[in-house]
Amino acid sequence: MGSTTTPRRSNTRQRIQDVALKLFLEQGYEKTALREISDELGVTKAALYYHFKTKEDILVSLFRDLGRHMDELIAWGKRQPRELAVKQELLARCSVIFHDAAPLFDILIANQATLDALSVGQDFKDRVAALSDLLQEENSSLNARVRCATALLTLHFGTFAIRQLDGDPEEKRLALLAGATELLTSAHEGILSGTAGPAAGVPPEG
Template structure:
């Protein structure tokens, strides 16, 4: 638990418990017990599990919002597209615990509409790495560059080998795809 303040500690512990035993089977009481705080202390920060997930989602997707704002101000050059992919990979890696939660609790994610927001982020990001007049193949290359980062983030979590080396390889493949799409 690297993050320091109480609110962040609650979110981190809740995400750990959700991963261990599932969202539905985790109670606020269990979260409070794991933190060694009273339920009232927990309520001070979050009234429900949904509030905890919404807070986690907001915190971990803020870098994505910042990336989209930054990208909107940049010229549509190959260098910009490459930097978008580099920054996106960092945001994905930082949000890995949330993605694990989303994958393992898909029904809950649908109910909380978190998945829709990720889809919106993805589509917006794709607009910044894709040229409007691109061929079908180049549009596929652009979207594949983003999917490569997603797939690579999940693939490397349980793969053997050096995680840093794996992430570098994932980024290199994504950058190759975007370069091919831009060149054409």
């Protein structure tokens, strides 16, 4: 009996999240009422309350799920040697996470103040910073550090930007990942060759 209860609850929770996310995107988070979510689901508000008391709870749960995936990736990265192949794999995994979370980025951008008040926005920024740190090399040049940080930001902001382009979503994701990987690889190769100094066109100090 107990073995069938948990999956049913989990499925209901996922359905609530899916419907809420759809309405948040279609008509805006602030304009979406809990009653509309329950009506779309075809359930009573009491049934909805069993899983989520407010629409803020639903929104936080969506970002919490994203945060869990990012935390798992951060934990994996910390266990690995700081090698180029590992960093490339970290970018590849991050690309999938960001791609799947693209609708949440729309909500994040449109409701920055609300999400900051719920600490969701800051939590996401902290996780992005932690991932960026895993791509860095100690004592590397400013140019190399900028390239590593930009590689991750390319995935983050690019995931939103490429949605406006025509083309297959997976092909666009892979193209974006290729560009980010080029930045990361160029920084790493510059460190090994000792040429990752000032950016091109910027004269050295002195």
